[in-house]
Structure formats: C-alpha cells, structure tokens
Amino acid sequence: xxxxxxxxxxxxSFFQQIGYVPTAAVVMLACGLxxxxxxxxxxxxxxxxxxxxxxxxxxRRGPNRVGPYGLMQFMADGVKLILKEDIxxxxxxxxxxxxxxxxxxLGTALSFVVIPFGPKWIISDLNxxxxxxxxxxxxxxxxxxxxxxxxxxxxxxxxxxxxxxQIVSYEIPNALAILVVVLSxxxxxxxxxxxxxxxxxxxxxxxxxxxxxxxxxxYFVSAIAEINRVPFDIPEAESELVAGYNIEYSAMRFGxxxxxxxxxxxxxxxxxxxxxxxxxxxxxxxxxxxLGPIGAAxxxxxxxxxxxxxxLLGAVPATFFAWKALRAFIWDVRRKRNFFGSRFVRFHSELxxxxxxxxxxGLTLALHLPLRAYLPAVYRxxxxxxxxxxxxxxxxxVVSFVVLWWRWTLPRLRVDQLMGVCWKYLIPLGFFCLxxxxxxxxxxx
Amino acid sequence: MPLATESMVLNMGPHHPSTHGVLRFILRTDGxxxxxxxxxxxxxxxxxxxxxxxxxxxHFMPYTDRLDYLxxxxxxxxxxxxxxxxxxxxxxxxxxxxxxxxxxxxxIISHLISVGTFAMDMGAVTPFTHSLREREWVNDLFEELCxxxxxxxxxxxxxxxxxxxxxxxxxxxxxxxYFEPRLRQYNRFISKNKIFKERLVGVAVISPKDALDYKLxxxxxxxxxxxxxxxxxxxxxxxxxxxxxxxVGGGAEMGELGDxxxxxxxxxxxxxxxxxxxxxxxxxxxxxxxWNRSKKKLKIEPGEFYVRTEAPRGELGFYLVSKGGxxxxxxxxxxxxxxxxxxxxxxxxxxxxxDLVALIASLDVVAPEVDR
Amino acid sequence: xxxxxxxxxxxxxxxxxDLQWIDDQPGDPYLIVGKEKLxxxxxxxxxxxHLSFDTLLCLSGVHNMGDEDEIEVVYHLYSLRxxxxxxxxxxxxxxxxxxxxxxxxxSISEIWPAAGWMERETYDMFGVHFVGNKxxxxxxxxxxxxxHPLQKDYRESPVYRDITTTREEIDGIxxxxxx
Numbered sequence: 002x003x004x005x006x007x008x009x010x011x012x013x014s015f016f017q018q019i020g021y022v023p024t025a026a027v028v029m030l031a032c033g034l035x036x037x038x039x040x041x042x043x044x045x046x047x048x049x050x051x052x053x054x055x056x057x058x059x060x061r062r063g064p065n066r067v068g069p070y071g072l073m074q075f076m077a078d079g080v081k082l083i084l085k086e087d088i089x090x091x092x093x094x095x096x097x098x099x100x101x102x103x104x105x106x107l108g109t110a111l112s113f114v115v116i117p118f119g120p121k122w123i124i125s126d127l128n129x130x131x132x133x134x135x136x137x138x139x140x141x142x143x144x145x146x147x148x149x150x151x152x153x154x155x156x157x158x159x160x161x162x163x164x165x166x167q168i169v170s171y172e173i174p175n176a177l178a179i180l181v182v183v184l185s186x187x188x189x190x191x192x193x194x195x196x197x198x199x200x201x202x203x204x205x206x207x208x209x210x211x212x213x214x215x216x217x218x219x220y221f222v223s224a225i226a227e228i229n230r231v232p233f234d235i236p237e238a239e240s241e242l243v244a245g246y247n248i249e250y251s252a253m254r255f256g257x258x259x260x261x262x263x264x265x266x267x268x269x270x271x272x273x274x275x276x277x278x279x280x281x282x283x284x285x286x287x288x289x290x291x292l293g294p295i296g297a298a299x300x301x302x303x304x305x306x307x308x309x310x311x312x313l314l315g316a317v318p319a320t321f322f323a324w325k326a327l328r329a330f331i332w333d334v335r336r337k338r339n340f341f342g343s344r345f346v347r348f349h350s351e352l353x354x355x356x357x358x359x360x361x362x363g364l365t366l367a368l369h370l371p372l373r374a375y376l377p378a379v380y381r382x383x384x385x386x387x388x389x390x391x392x393x394x395x396x397x398x399v400v401s402f403v404v405l406w407w408r409w410t411l412p413r414l415r416v417d418q419l420m421g422v423c424w425k426y427l428i429p430l431g432f433f434c435l436x437x438x439x440x441x442x443x444x445x446x
Numbered sequence: 447m448p449l450a451t452e453s454m455v456l457n458m459g460p461h462h463p464s465t466h467g468v469l470r471f472i473l474r475t476d477g478x479x480x481x482x483x484x485x486x487x488x489x490x491x492x493x494x495x496x497x498x499x500x501x502x503x504x505h506f507m508p509y510t511d512r513l514d515y516l517x518x519x520x521x522x523x524x525x526x527x528x529x530x531x532x533x534x535x536x537x538x539x540x541x542x543x544x545x546x547x548x549x550x551x552x553x554i555i556s557h558l559i560s561v562g563t564f565a566m567d568m569g570a571v572t573p574f575t576h577s578l579r580e581r582e583w584v585n586d587l588f589e590e591l592c593x594x595x596x597x598x599x600x601x602x603x604x605x606x607x608x609x610x611x612x613x614x615x616x617x618x619x620x621x622x623x624y625f626e627p628r629l630r631q632y633n634r635f636i637s638k639n640k641i642f643k644e645r646l647v648g649v650a651v652i653s654p655k656d657a658l659d660y661k662l663x664x665x666x667x668x669x670x671x672x673x674x675x676x677x678x679x680x681x682x683x684x685x686x687x688x689x690x691x692x693x694v695g696g697g698a699e700m701g702e703l704g705d706x707x708x709x710x711x712x713x714x715x716x717x718x719x720x721x722x723x724x725x726x727x728x729x730x731x732x733x734x735x736x737w738n739r740s741k742k743k744l745k746i747e748p749g750e751f752y753v754r755t756e757a758p759r760g761e762l763g764f765y766l767v768s769k770g771g772x773x774x775x776x777x778x779x780x781x782x783x784x785x786x787x788x789x790x791x792x793x794x795x796x797x798x799x800x801d802l803v804a805l806i807a808s809l810d811v812v813a814p815e816v817d818r
Numbered sequence: 819x820x821x822x823x824x825x826x827x828x829x830x831x832x833x834x835x836d837l838q839w840i841d842d843q844p845g846d847p848y849l850i851v852g853k854e855k856l857x858x859x860x861x862x863x864x865x866x867x868h869l870s871f872d873t874l875l876c877l878s879g880v881h882n883m884g885d886e887d888e889i890e891v892v893y894h895l896y897s898l899r900x901x902x903x904x905x906x907x908x909x910x911x912x913x914x915x916x917x918x919x920x921x922x923x924x925s926i927s928e929i930w931p932a933a934g935w936m937e938r939e940t941y942d943m944f945g946v947h948f949v950g951n952k953x954x955x956x957x958x959x960x961x962x963x964x965x966h967p968l969q970k971d972y973r974e975s976p977v978y979r980d981i982t983t984t985r986e987e988i989d990g991i992x993x994x995x996x997x
Binding site for chain 1: 454456457462463464477478565568569570571572575576579636639641642644645798799800801803
Binding site for chain 3: 487488491493495496499532656658659660661672674679747748749750751752754761763765767769775776778780784785787788792817818
C-alpha cells in the first residue's frame with residue numbers, strides 16, 4: 002500500500018494537487034473496501050464450499066438450487082439473514098450483546114491486512130506481521146466471551162467460558178510453531194518469510210527440516226482449535242451446548258459470527274501457506290530462460306530435488322485422478338455417450354478443471370519468452386500478479402479443504418481432553434521444535 | 447476474602463439437540479461437572495395404557511407403533527404375542543418366519559439410528575447421514591411389504607397382514623450383501639476412531655449389580671456383562687430354531703465393562719447377528735398361509751399374562767389383565783427406555799455435561815417409549 | 819425352581835398366614851400377600867440364595883371396580899440366576915371416603931432400586947402411596963395435576979391451567995376447542 006500511495010502521489014497530477022495525506026486516505030479507503038469485500042466474498046464462498054464438502058462426505062448433494070451448481074446460495078442466505086428480525090433477549094446486556102459480533106468480525110477483517118496475495122499485492126507488509134496476526138487473532142476470544150456473557154443464557158455462558166479457556170491455551174502452541182519459522186527466517190514480515198522459501202519445494206518450511214515439518218502440524222492443529230472448528234468446536238458444541246455462545250443471536254448478528262468463522266478459515270490457511278508452504282511461490286523454481294535446449298534441460302531437470310519431490314508427492318493424486326478419468330472414460334465409451342452427456346463431463350468436472358489448469362500452465366510456459374521480449378507489461382501482470390495469486394489461492398484452498406473435511410469427519414473432544422492435548426502434547430512439542438530448529442540451523446550453517 | 451462459588455442449575459431440554467425427542471434434565475453443575483442430574487419425563491405421555499382400556503384388542507395394534515416409532519415392528523410383535531398367548535391363537539409357520547424377519551430388519555435400522563445419533567452427539571455428523579442412507583433402503587423394503595415406512599401396523603393376531611411380495615427375499619438379500627461390508631466401513635470410520643474411543647471408554651460405567659438393580663435390559667444389560675437375551679434364553683416365535691450369538695460386554699475389543707463404548711459396540715455386534723438371523727430366515731422360510739385369520743371378534747377369558755419380548759431397546763413387557771370381554775381390563779407396558787432413564791440420575795451425577803450426552807445416547811433412550 | 823417349590827420355600831420362611839396362591843385361571847399364577855408382610859417377603863425373595871429374585875421386571879397397578887373397589891399392586895419378579903419368575907400381588911381396598919388414607923403400601927425401592935420410578939408411576943396413575951420411597955413425586959404427569967388417570971372412575975377436569983382438555987362434539991364429530 003505504501004508503494005501505491007507514493008506511486009500515485011509522484012506520478013498522477015491529481016493526487017499531487019490534493020496532497021499526500023488525502024492521497025493516503027483515499028488509497029486506504031479503497032484498500033479497506035477491497036479487503037472487506039474479499040473477506041465477505043471469501044466467507045460466503047466458504048459457506049458454499051462447506052456445504053458442498055458436507056454433501057460429499059455425507060453422501061448427499063449439498064446446495065444445487067440457487068444459481069449454477071448452487072453457487073448463489075450464500076447470496077440468498079445473506080439476503081435472508083439481513084431481512085430477518087434481529088431479536089435481542091430482554092434480559093441481555095444490550096450494548097455488549099449488539100457489539101460482540103462486530104468485535105469478532107473486526108478481528109478477522111484486521112488479519113487480512115497482512116495477508117499477501119502476491120509478491121506485490123499486500124495491504125501492508127508490516128515488519129511485525131506475524132506478531133500482528135497473533136494479536137488480531139485474540140480479538141476473537143474477547144468477542145466470543147462478551148457474546149456468551151451478554152446473552153444472559155447459561156449455555157451461551159458455558160460456550161463463552163469454554164472458548165476463552167480454549168483459545169488462550171491454544172495461542173501458545175500456535176505462536177511456538179510460527180516462532181520456529183521466525184527463528185529460521187529472522188523476520189516477522191510475511192513477504193520476507195515467503196521470499197525466504199524461494200527456490201522450490203524443498204525450501205518450503207514444511208519440507209526443509211524435520212522440526213519445521215512437525216511445527217506445521219502443531220500450527221495446523223492449534224489454529225483449527227483457535228477458530229473453533231471440529232474436532233475442537235466445543236464452544237459451540239451443538240449436541241452439548243445447543244449452539245454455545247451464539248445461541249441467542251439471530252439475523253445478521255448471527256451471520257456476523259459465521260462470516261467471522263469462515264473468514265478465519267481463510268486466515269489460518271493463508272498463514273499456513275505463508276509460513277510453511279512457500280506462499281505464492283511455485284513448487285518448482287522454473288526459470289525457463291535457463292532451461293536451454295529441451296534435451297539438455299531434462300537431465301538437468303530430473304536431478305533437481307524440488308522436481309523429484311514434486312513427482313513423488315504428485316504421484317498419488319495423479320494416479321487417483323488418472324484412474325478416475327480412465328474409469329469414467331470407459332463408462333462413456335461403453336454406453337456411447339456424447340461429450341456433454343458423458344459421465345466424464347457431468348460427474349468429473351474437477352478433471353476438466355485440472356485439464357484446463359494444465360493447458361493454461363503449458364500455454365503460459367510456451368508464451369513465456371516471447372511475452373517477456375515483446376509485451377513486458379502483460380508479462381509482469383501475469384507473472385507478478387495473476388500467477389502468484391492463483392498459486393497462493395490454490396494452496397490456501399487445499400489447506401481449507403482439509404479444515405472443512407475434518408469438520409465433517411471427526412468427532413469432538415471433551416473439554417478436559419482438549420486442554421490435555423494442548424498442555425500435555427502440543428506445547429512441549431512446540432518447545433521441542435523450537436529448540437530443535439535452532440540446533441538444525443546450527444548444524445546446517 | 448476467599449472466593450465464593452455456587453453451583454449453577456442448568457436446564458437441559460426438553461428442546462435440546464441431544465435429548466432425542468423431548469426429555470428434560472435438571473442439572474446442578476459446578477462449571478462443567480454435574481453434581482446432580484434429575485431427569486424429568488412425561489413430555490410425550492399420551493396415555494397409551496388408558497387408551498388400551500378403551501379400545502378393542504385389535505384396535506390397539508396401531509397404537510403400539512407409536513410406542514417406539516423406531517422399532518414399530520418389534521412393538522407390534524410383542525403385543526401380538528401377548529394377545530395370542532392370552533387367547534390361545536395359533537400362528538402358521540410362514541408367518542412366524544416373516545415376523546422374525548421383519549423384527550430383525552427393524553432391529554437393524556433401530557440400531558443404525560442409535561449408532562448414527564450416537565456419533566452425531568459426539569460431534570461426527572457423517573455417520574448419521576450414512577446410517578440413514580442404509581435405513582432408507584430398509585424403509586423401502588418395509589414400504590413394499592406393508593405400505594408404510596415408519597409405523598407399520600403389520601403384525602396381526604395369528605399372523606401378519608400381508609404375505610411377502612414377489613422378489614422380496616431377493617431384494618432383501620441384495621440389501622444384506624450391501625449392508626455387511628458397510629458395517630465394517632462404519633467400524634473403520636467411527637468405531638475405531640481415536641477421538642471417539644477417548645470420549646467413550648471408561649465413561650459412565652454401570653456395574654453389573656447396578657444394571658440388575660435398575661433393571662437395565664437388552665443391549666444395555668449385556669454391555670454390563672450379563673449374558674441374557676430373551677431370544678436365546680426364553681425363545682419365542684421361531685428364535686429357538688435359529689443359530690446366533692449374543693454379544694456381551696467385556697473382552698479385548700470393548701472398553702471397560704459397562705461403559706458407553708461397550709454399549710455402543712454391543713449394538714454394532716448385534717447388527718451383525720441380526721444379519722445372520724435374517725440369512726437363516728430367508729433360507730428356512732416355508733410356504734403356506736401367512737395369517738391364521740379368525741372372523742370372530744376376539745374375546746379373551748379372564749386371566750393375567752406377562753409376556754416379554756426382546757425389542758431393540760431391550761425387553762418389552764406387556765402385562766395384560768383380562769376380565770373377559772372385548773377390551774383389556776388393564777394393559778401395562780414395561781419398556782427398556784423407562785428403566786434406562788431411571789438409572790441416569792444415579793450414573794449421571796459426577797459426569798461432565800459432554801459425558802451426560804454420551805450416556806443418554808449410549809443408553810439409546812427413545813422418549814415416547816419412556817413416557818408411553 | 820418350580821412354582822410350587824418357590825411357594826413352599828416362601829411359606830417356610832414367613833409362614834402361611836396372609837398368603838394366597840391363585841392358579842385357577844389361565845395365564846400366570848400369582849401370590850397374594852398381605853401388605854404388612856410385603857417388605858419382609860421382598861427382603862427374603864432377593865436375599866435368599868435359593869430364590870434370589872434379582873430383577874424386578876414390572877411393578878404396576880390394576881384397579882378393579884366390581885363388587886368391591888380395590889387397587890391391586892402387582893410385582894413381577896425374575897431371577898436371572900435360577901431363571902424363575904414369580905408374580906406377587908398386594909390388594910388395597912379403596913373406600914369411598916378418604917381413599918388416600920387406605921392406599922398406602924411399603925416401598926421396595928430400597929431392595930430393587932428399579933422400583934423407585936415404577937412406584938412413582940403407579941402413584942401417578944393409581945394414587946397408591948409408597949411409604950419409604952425417597953423421591954416420591956408424580957412421574958409422568960405435571961405435579962399439579964388432579965386425579966389419577968388409570969383409576970376406572972377417573973374424570974379429567976375440563977380445564978388445566980386455563981387450557982381446555984375437552985373438545986366440543988356435534989353429532990359425534992369434534993368441531994373445535996371449547997372455551
């Protein structure tokens with residue numbers, strides 16, 4: 002954002018006339034709008050995705066009525082929530098009751114400030130980015146406990162107390178796991194953490210050392226606990242506390258809780274991607290320019306650790322998808338279906354999407370050199386903005402998918418077991434990783 | 447100044463997601479730990495016993511469907527056997543086999559619901575929808591058989607209302623072929639799940655003595671290690687001719703004796719045994735009449751009968767007092783859920799709120815059966 | 819043990835007075851016990867190793883309004899160890915005046931805890947008081963309900979807490995709720 006302000010101020014005469022501070026204000030406002038909308042859209046899409054994932058695991062369809070593939074369902078739900086009556090219990094602490102969901106929303110929305118979308122796309126690359134994220138994450142607990150308290154309902158109170166105990170405890174392993182990364186990079190800025198993982202798959206912190214490998218799972222588990230998802234959803238445990246802290250909420254205030262919850266999924270996935278999965282970097286550090294003649298390239302290519310790792314990791318899903326595609330294809334050929342009536346198209350749209358992705362990738366690679374030579378602006382747009390964003394987004398979606406998948410698969414822990422997992426396992430393991438990573442760095446230096 | 451704490455009274459139910467119907471518990475808790483748990487029932491009391499005194503014997507049959515809507519066939523069967531024993535009605539062999547067939551099918555789907563809702567109360571939603579998917583298949587079979595999917599009203603005094611439709615046994619066999627591997631899938635999916643076991647093993651243990659004292663019946667009694675099954679030990683209908691095992695709590699794959707997990711696991715094992723019984727029934731079922739139908743109005747000589755049958759939720763006892771005439775003088779219905787609810791107060795105290803949910807789910811209490 | 823052997827043993831333990839063995843009608847035979855003897859008999863029935871009736875299958879009431887107005891309390895006992903069954907019956911008379919004074923019987927909930935709720939239900943439905951039940955309230959009906967529905971002469975009160983309990987009928991068809 003700072004670059005954008007100075008760029009505009011220096012290059013556009015209109016902004017020079019109105020002065021630096023108003024320029025900054027305009028840019029801030031615009032960025033805020035973009036982020037809030039992105040946040041709203043993301044949480045909306047997550048509600049859709051969650052239902053679809055629920056449908057897949059529960060052997061049912063999920064939303065498929067509003068819009069194509071039911072994609073507009075979240076819009077309809079939003080409209081419904083806005084139009085519904087906002088009921089405030091007579092005995093509730095009214096001002097706190099009204100305020101609490103927005104506090105939650107605020108915490109989540111603030112996190113988006115330091116989440117990168119590409120090498121150039123970030124609202125503000127704070128030099129204390131990670132610390133800032135941990136701080137905004139704690140807004141959640143205040144919101145939840147206020148909501149639980151202000152509802153004047155014992156179930157809500159229990160939910161609020163549970164969430165306070167849970168989130169405060171799980172912040173420790175969460176921070177410890179991120180500290181492992183901070184220790185290795187020596188910086189807390191999100192972009193610098195990503196840049197430190199440049200050079201391919203084997204430089205990502207997930208794979209670079211056994212300790213940061215462990216730290217990733219500590220982070221993932223404790224982050225899921227921090228956003229109250231299954232198997233750690235005890236603050237809103239439906240079968241125990243009815244709905245937990247949000248039991249008395251209705252209409253858009255209730256919607257705000259959910260927007261925050263789903264927005265949080267993106268936040269934790271984005272942080273996981275940033276800190277452990279190489280951010281917006283491609284798994285292969287392909288510099289096509291150095292490839293040279295293709296024959297020579299292949300020998301060079303296969304000897305690289307990132308390529309080998311990618312092949313190894315990709316073998317399982319690739320086999321799976323190939324097997325699915327083959328079966329669908331045989332099914333179609335046997336029944337002589339045309340293209341649009343084929344099972345391949347109707348039931349395996351993910352295969353088509355994958356195919357399109359591969360085609361787009363191949364096309365960009367082929368156009369890589371001519372673009373750089375003749376259309377540098379388009380080249381920069383594609384390779385500095387669009388591709389990194391897609392890469393980041395895809396990685397975040399993969400991580401979020403796991404979050405949603407767990408939600409519909411695992412049972413829930415009991416309160417004391419939840420605390421046991423945190424204090425007896427995750428925190429000692431976190432410290433072990435921290436010390437181990439230091440040792441590893443000392444060994445490898 | 448020392449901190450003063452006081453216990454909190456929590457009202458759980460009657461509209462609570464995990465009270466399966468309308469049960470209510472008044473909990474006195476210290477934070478999450480329950481000091482005292484007092485069940486409050488009667489929200490589904492429909493006066494079935496009073497109705498029984500007002501209508502004729504045959505007219506009461508549809509009401510037994512509503513006794514336990516998840517196992518309507520078994521309730522039909524229990525009532526029919528009571529009246530048959532009182533009136534001395536003979537049942538043709540084909541009808542006996544059809545009865546056992548539908549009763550065991552209904553036991554399977556009742557246990558499926560039990561297992562599914564159990565998993566849902568523990569926070570796992572997916573097993574519930576999967577078990578409902580299997581149940582749909584059986585519901586379709588029942589619909590084919592008697593026209594309804596939940597309250598069947600299928601068993602008659604002296605037989606069953608309708609004979610098996612053409613191809614029913616083949617479709618049943620297809621279901622069983624599909625269902626048996628599914629059961630193993632459930633085990634992989636939820637029974638062996640680490641979190642699920644952590645939540646249940648050693649929780650809310652009911653000792654064999656308590657189980658007897660409070661008259662737990664059926665799977666709950668067997669989970670406490672008491673080897674007792676009416677189908678085997680006092681066989682009614684054709685159960686004497688069939689070969690099946692009675693799973694009992696305790697042993698390597700169970701949890702602690704009488705805990706929530708063994709109550710869960712007993713139900714899974716019972717479904718396997720029901721499949722065995724069904725396969726034998728399909729082989730042995732003879733041809734012949736399906737209903738020894740009498741045109742006369744049913745009159746029962748003065749006498750008293752207490753007849754027990756093994757429903758999915760344990761023994762279902764009908765105490766029939768006749769003074770002669772077309773209506774029962776008194777019909778007392780003793781159900782498994784009733785005694786299961788009465789033990790909650792003793793076992794529930796000292797648990798956590800989340801464990802109480804597990805306890806209720808593991809006892810497989812169905813509210814209409816408690817209140818009648 | 820056979821029924822007769824059980825009967826012999828009971829007679830040997832608590833004497834023959836106040837016991838009446840009824841087996842002249844179809845169905846289960848039963849033993850009528852005087853209400854003063856019930857508690858003593860119950861303790862023996864559970865504790866005696868040859869009888870050891872460990873399970874109380876069913877506890878219920880029956881209201882007879884024939885020649886004499888009486889309420890029977892029926893106990894179905896079962897021994898899982900010896901696999902034998904026994905039906906006990908205590909007959910309480912129900913005079914027209916002060917019936918609750920006569921409808922009293924010792925509670926056996928200390929001996930078979932399962933009886934606790936069954937006794938409460940019997941009280942709820944028949945108005946029999948069980949002396950010694952520690953948590954003696956109505957079970958199924960609300961605490962302020964009037965009357966005991968399974969008594970044969972029970973008439974429900976037309977209004978309960980301003981809610982009507984009856985419906986208006988014209989030519990045998992229910993047309994709506996009464997005011």
